[in-house]
Amino acid sequence: MIEAIKINNLKYSYQGSQQLFDDFNLTIQVGQWVALVGHNGSGKSTLAKLILGLIVANSGDIDVFGERLSVATVNHVRAQIGMVFQNPDNQFVGATVADDVAFGLENMQKPSSEMPKLIDEALEIVGMQAFKNREPHMLSGGQKQRVALASVLALNPKIIILDEATAMLDPEGRDMVMQTLQKLKARFGSELTLITITHDMDEASLADRVVVINDGKLILDGEPATVFSERDIMHSNGLELPFAGELLAKLDKRPNSYLDERELVQWLSHLKK
Ligand SMILES: Nc1ncnc2c1ncn2[C@@H]1O[C@H](COP(=O)(O)OP(=O)(O)OP(=O)(O)O)[C@@H](O)[C@H]1O
Numbered sequence: 001m002i003e004a005i006k007i008n009n010l011k012y013s014y015q016g017s018q019q020l021f022d023d024f025n026l027t028i029q030v031g032q033w034v035a036l037v038g039h040n041g042s043g044k045s046t047l048a049k050l051i052l053g054l055i056v057a058n059s060g061d062i063d064v065f066g067e068r069l070s071v072a073t074v075n076h077v078r079a080q081i082g083m084v085f086q087n088p089d090n091q092f093v094g095a096t097v098a099d100d101v102a103f104g105l106e107n108m109q110k111p112s113s114e115m116p117k118l119i120d121e122a123l124e125i126v127g128m129q130a131f132k133n134r135e136p137h138m139l140s141g142g143q144k145q146r147v148a149l150a151s152v153l154a155l156n157p158k159i160i161i162l163d164e165a166t167a168m169l170d171p172e173g174r175d176m177v178m179q180t181l182q183k184l185k186a187r188f189g190s191e192l193t194l195i196t197i198t199h200d201m202d203e204a205s206l207a208d209r210v211v212v213i214n215d216g217k218l219i220l221d222g223e224p225a226t227v228f229s230e231r232d233i234m235h236s237n238g239l240e241l242p243f244a245g246e247l248l249a250k251l252d253k254r255p256n257s258y259l260d261e262r263e264l265v266q267w268l269s270h271l272k273k
Contacts, residue, residue, distance in 0.1 A: 002066040004030045004159055004193040005051060010060035012050060012216075020046060021216040024060070030158075031190030033181075035204035035224075036197045036211050039238035043216040044197045048161050052078055065158065079108075082152030086164040088144035091151075092136040097128060100136055101151045108155060122154035123147075125187065126180050142173025146180050153184075159193045160184075166203060178203055201228070201242040212237060247271070 010024040020043050028034050036044050049055045051062060053074035062069040064077045085091060094100030101119045110118065123129040126146040136144060145165055152160055162181075166174040184192060196207060204210050210227040212220040214237045220227045228234070228241045231249055240246055250271050259267060 002030070003063070004028045004032070004065060006061075006063040007047075007051075008061045008063075010050065010062065011058045012046065012055070013058060014046075019216070021050075021057075021060075024216060024218065026211065026218065026221075028193060028195070030065075030193055032209055033185055033194040033196070033207040034209045034211055035207035036195055036213065037199070037201065037204050037239060038213040038219075039199075042214045042237075044213065045163055046216075047213070048083070048163055048195070048197060051161070052081060052083065079155075080158045082155060082157035082160040084145065084148045084152055084160065084162045084165045086167050088141050088148065088168065089137075091148040092144070095135065096133050097123065097136055097139075097147050097150075098132045100147060101154050104151050104155050118154050122150040125153055125184065126150045127183075140173055141169040142176035145169065145173065145177050149177070149180060149184075158191070159195065161195045161197070163197045164199065165196070166198070166200065174200070174203070178206060182206060201240060201245075205242045212239065214238070 005026070005028040007024060007026045010021045011019065012021040013019045036047065038044050046055070050057055051064070051069075053069050064080060067073050067077055069077050092100055093103050098119050101122055102115055105115050105118055119132070120129060123132055126149050128143060128146050128150055131139065131143065131147070136147060139147065148165075149160075149162075166177050169177065181194065181196070185194065194207075196203065198204055205224045205228065207224060209222065210220070210224050211218065212227060212234070219237050220230055220233060228245050231241055231245070234241055241249065254267065
């Protein structure tokens, strides 16, 4: 069976810096939604850049749908991967939402007769069709990120990587984007492989699989429930569990003595801090 991404014995260091990835291995199956998590500087974005061929490994191999990433194949590999970045304001080039989605299609030299349909389809998937003629800068952060996602979807990628795509959004914007990703998975299922790079463990818990890295090393890898049962390991790698997991763990440490209502409220509000 061909994997979406297969990384073998990867070694990488930025020039003048110590080894970041040293014999790193990771396989992502076709159709999987993988949340890649790790604290600041753990190597998540670097891994995305290596997969996209924006930077080149010192040694080791990256295969994308069985195709070995190299100078000769990088354009073909990259054409299969869509990327959504952190800052919603840095991702717009068009004067309207529709122009923006059209931009990528023009770059791919799609015939202009096909464009309106492709633009409508992509905007419909992310629930932004009603905003087609709006100016992108008038949209909320969550709406902007959904348009960025539509621009990527219009190009029909097999893999989408979202690098902290919700980090700059308010809670409502985050919810919008996460619900859109869930809809995408429901609609495209095994045809679409998703990699979400995030600090937010509640978001990570929506994925099929959570991969925790630290200093370029794979620390934990499994279904969200399995990974989040390792609270001590998560904490020692600078990460918390999703809110519900942290709360449950803290409730476990409740005082043995009887608490009246006032004391219970006090204890619970102390937990929240
Ligand atoms: N262009 C660069 N040149 C030199 N070192 C870099 C460069 N980009 C990143 N690094 C270093 O590589 C390490 C990994 O960085 P990377 O951005 O991949 O981490 P990250 O997990 O994505 O972090 P964050 O969550 O803060 O985005 C860090 O120590 C970082 O300082």
